[in-house]
Amino acid sequence: MARILLVDDNVKIRKLMEIYLKRDAFEVLQAEDGTEALSVLKKHNINLIVADIMMPEMDGYELTEQLRDAGFTMPILMVTAKETYADKKKGFEMGADDYMTKPVDMDEMLLRIKALLRRAKISSENRLVLGGVELDYEALEIRTPKQVYLLPKKEFYLLFKLLSHPKKIFTRQELMDDIWGFDSEVDERTVDVHIKRLRDKFSDLEEFEIVTVRGLGYKAERKA
Amino acid sequence: MARILLVDDNVKIRKLMEIYLKRDAFEVLQAEDGTEALSVLKKHNINLIVADIMMPEMDGYELTEQLRDAGFTMPILMVTAKETYADKKKGFEMGADDYMTKPVDMDEMLLRIKALLRRAKISSENRLVLGGVELDYEALEIRTPKQVYLLPKKEFYLLFKLLSHPKKIFTRQELMDDIWGFDSEVDERTVDVHIKRLRDKFSDLEEFEIVTVRGLGYKAERKA
DNA sequence: GGCTATATGAACTCAGCGTGAACGAATTCA
């Protein structure tokens, strides 16, 4: 599931947003200004940012600009009380993807977040299916035609990541950044071990497999 | 510049949008309902669609759904007089990327269109096609009409380089500098071997070939 | 024909990967 960072100096607003987002099974992280947001981004792999503009320390414009300059490409949804054309223009020009004015309709925000994630090819479903393997994010379960497994966390997130972009090759580093966190220092071979354990569970499946791409990484796909 | 298709049954609104879009150097095409839009899409390469929901013949929802089902991935901005949550929800669920309610602020529409195009560009850079050969560089696969190959790293990058500038002759040194690195010390003949392995995979293709230019190098092109 | 550049089959090699086992950490259970 997608990981969303809320940046707003108003705790009540963050709390409200969190409730709505968690109800839709998003993972939520929070920061109260741009500076704090940047430090969160260093430690976690974030899929989308919801940022207020008016904030102490570093405002939403500056945050957006710094992120884009630093090469971050995740969608950014700006939220603010300001609603003049000039404000919106500035927000979009800094690199925001969408813009909503307060008071924010939470339901509409959810729709927009999902549309952004869909466009960015980050799955926002809590159910994934590929080649006879069904993954239930809430229960950490996978269902194959023959069996239901309750997977250990690491194995589950790994499979989930692979299934979120079928056919896309993920390097071990990418997988580790996402599942272990950017600053983790686990051995790259650890990924291999988890892959093997996943493979063992699918060994008898006809339609699904995890493919090794030598020198690059792994990918999930339907068997030929 | 981007080519935008406006779909709305109201000529005046289309005209107004056209003026604003052309002022920003967009290329504008028009259709007055979903059915007409589909026929325009068959003939032209469209980068983004602005669609009204209420239309005779085929409404915006249906158009969006048909487009997504048919595999079109360009951003769609929905514009409508309706503004209930249910309407927005339906629009987004059908696969729209953004949603604005009438009366539309033309300046904001431009900002949103630009943001959508920017985002679409970021995520559509994974494919390359020439003469019936499709190259997917997320999956490291090439698809020919007859088969799909998962290429080894070096072979893939080599083909990718050649296809990035069809008809351009690349010297072995150029190819090596790019794929092996400037300081590499591999034999020039190594390139030949990889070229051969690529050729083997295309041996039965009618439209595509890698041509040797004696004394210079190789180039990729459509067969005569 | 003679020279040079390229094609091609085959052999080699070593980085990258699979895998079993082992051990500590975390979690569950009694």
Add this chain to the structure above:
DNA sequence: TGAATTCGTTCACGCTGAGTTCATATAGCC
């Protein structure tokens, strides 16, 4: 609380195939 189980990680050893080289055949050019 301690015991039992499950989970996460590391390590070491062996295998494999992608990448390279080499030797020979073939093709292009004057």
